[in-house]
Amino acid sequence: MTTTDAYADTTGRAVLETIRNYGVSAVFGIPGTHNLEFYRPLADLGFRVVTNRHEQGSGYGADGWSQQTGLPGVVITTSGPGLQNAMSAVGTAFCESRPMIVLSPGVARGAEFADVGTLHETKDASAMVAAIAEWSRRVGSAAEAVAAVHDAFALFRSGRPRPVHIEVPLDVLESAADVPAADRAARPLPAPADGEDPLIAEAAAVLRTAQRPVIVAGGGATRASAELTALAERLGAPVLTTLNGKGAVDEHHPLSLGANLRLAAAREVAEDADVLLVVGSKLGEAELWAPRLAAKGGVVRVDISPAQLAKNLEPRIGIVGDAAAVLARIRTALPGDAAAPPVLDTARERILQEIRDTAPSTVALAETIAAAIPEDAVVAGDSSQIVYLALANVLRRSRPHALLYTPTYATLGYGLPAAIGAKVALPDRPVVAVVGDGALMFAVNEIATAVEQRLDLTIVCVDNGGYAEIRQNELDRGMPPIGVDLVQPDWAALARAFGAHGVRVDDADDLVPALRAAISAGGVQLVHVAPETSDRPNPEDKD
Numbered sequence: 001m002t003t004t005d006a007y008a009d010t011t012g013r014a015v016l017e018t019i020r021n022y023g024v025s026a027v028f029g030i031p032g033t034h035n036l037e038f039y040r041p042l043a044d045l046g047f048r049v050v051t052n053r054h055e056q057g058s059g060y061g062a063d064g065w066s067q068q069t070g071l072p073g074v075v076i077t078t079s080g081p082g083l084q085n086a087m088s089a090v091g092t093a094f095c096e097s098r099p100m101i102v103l104s105p106g107v108a109r110g111a112e113f114a115d116v117g118t119l120h121e122t123k124d125a126s127a128m129v130a131a132i133a134e135w136s137r138r139v140g141s142a143a144e145a146v147a148a149v150h151d152a153f154a155l156f157r158s159g160r161p162r163p164v165h166i167e168v169p170l171d172v173l174e175s176a177a178d179v180p181a182a183d184r185a186a187r188p189l190p191a192p193a194d195g196e197d198p199l200i201a202e203a204a205a206v207l208r209t210a211q212r213p214v215i216v217a218g219g220g221a222t223r224a225s226a227e228l229t230a231l232a233e234r235l236g237a238p239v240l241t242t243l244n245g246k247g248a249v250d251e252h253h254p255l256s257l258g259a260n261l262r263l264a265a266a267r268e269v270a271e272d273a274d275v276l277l278v279v280g281s282k283l284g285e286a287e288l289w290a291p292r293l294a295a296k297g298g299v300v301r302v303d304i305s306p307a308q309l310a311k312n313l314e315p316r317i318g319i320v321g322d323a324a325a326v327l328a329r330i331r332t333a334l335p336g337d338a339a340a341p342p343v344l345d346t347a348r349e350r351i352l353q354e355i356r357d358t359a360p361s362t363v364a365l366a367e368t369i370a371a372a373i374p375e376d377a378v379v380a381g382d383s384s385q386i387v388y389l390a391l392a393n394v395l396r397r398s399r400p401h402a403l404l405y406t407p408t409y410a411t412l413g414y415g416l417p418a419a420i421g422a423k424v425a426l427p428d429r430p431v432v433a434v435v436g437d438g439a440l441m442f443a444v445n446e447i448a449t450a451v452e453q454r455l456d457l458t459i460v461c462v463d464n465g466g467y468a469e470i471r472q473n474e475l476d477r478g479m480p481p482i483g484v485d486l487v488q489p490d491w492a493a494l495a496r497a498f499g500a501h502g503v504r505v506d507d508a509d510d511l512v513p514a515l516r517a518a519i520s521a522g523g524v525q526l527v528h529v530a531p532e533t534s535d536r537p538n539p540e541d542k543d
Helices: 011-021 055-069 081-085 087-096 125-130 142-158 197-208 225-235 264-271 323-332 345-358 360-372 385-394 415-425 437-443 446-452 468-476 491-497 508-521
Strands: 026-029 048-051 073-076 100-106 135-138 163-169 213-217 239-241 275-279 298-303 317-320 378-381 431-436 457-462 501-505 524-529
Touching: 011 142, 011 163, 026 055, 026 415, 048 415, 048 446, 055 073, 055 081, 055 087, 055 100, 055 415, 055 437, 055 446, 081 087, 081 100, 081 125, 087 100, 087 125, 087 163, 100 125, 125 135, 125 163, 142 163, 197 275, 197 298, 197 317, 197 323, 213 225, 213 264, 225 323, 239 264, 264 345, 298 323, 345 360, 345 385, 360 385, 360 457, 360 508, 378 385, 378 415, 385 431, 415 431, 415 437, 415 446, 415 457, 431 437, 437 457, 446 524, 457 508, 491 501, 491 524, 501 508, 508 524
Parallel strands: 026 048, 026 073, 073 100, 100 163, 135 163, 213 239, 213 275, 275 298, 298 317, 378 431, 431 457, 457 524, 501 524
Antiparallel strands: none
């Protein structure tokens, strides 16, 4: 028997074949000594394989891919340090409610907790991930591994989507899989819960009589865009979204007030509603930039998770169910045609003014960047000032997941690998990563990944000299700046060293032409926005 024959149908193949049968077509990871039987079947099964330069980038790349496809991102790590390197991405997916499957090998059965110095030995890898993920399972057979894959997809369809981890002991991973082909086929997913009849009727009755209804939509509403828009039009209700819900209603729609809940002017709109409908959001402090949303009227909440229904804001009516299914039923229960939309000009003006007052020069720069980005582009951002203070608010998107961001976990190093994943998923659409210089250094190695994958990807590096926000935090506390003023590379030259193209922009008037040229040129392009350009004054502040 040849080596190839011995590994013709292992547990590794059974797991990946099952995942492929659900429609997943790309995996992100780094091959290592212990995970090769996860890698062996990938080409034969038709997967696109993205080899990142760090497993954290694998997790964020898988997340970017997932948001464009609606399927879980799949990450393959090796044991020990490889798995540990992916933990920031797992934590991000948990906090932001993103579907992800992490596959890793583990020590052979019987060698658990041996502490004898084997390669990549880890005290308890599965327990480590379980502390961060929705669940982590160390399986004992190929059948258990395949069952775990099916359970993951059922969770993503019927529950709050969060990351899961499947650890396959090395002896199981490399052994023959006694799993029939029929058991590897994708299973019919459970029908989405659509709410209890009395609660649907009660919600419709309350909304029918509302004089000032307002809708707040979170990440749980992004698969319900059509139903959410139709209900908003029927009610004549303004729609505010969290950043995770951005684009759930087209931000050019006359009822949209954008993803602006961090602004007091936007929160006031929601708080003054006589009926507030909250869909798929926990209304967390990180999204609100305030301790809570102080609703004055009645509250109706819709969420896939029962645990979320009363979190941070007690509802009058709480409906457990899939957002699209529940909203469609509520809309059907409302008689009549669309209501006349309210005039929202004053609210929009107050929101925009607050945006510009918060950080005038940063907002002006963000508006310039937004003007250069095509309407159909996917934009990936980091927890950088240019994004969370400005671009996330001034950049209007027509669909969900067109701004990739992590408002709750607020990690650095997310934007570039997430953009890579998005571009792998959407090769025909422009993708732009907008990151600060500090954030880009967390993931600068992934420029090599983008070049290797032959992607058309533009990276905008907004240079504010280091960790500018933390520098200001230190000054506000009476501290001298410590550890925040960073040595900068020649960013354009660094990009070229990776095989990409790089340019530096020093003059604000050159920024839009430079960005448009980079996006249209193709290949991996880095545009370094120098500090002098970043600090330019707001054009509206001219005398």
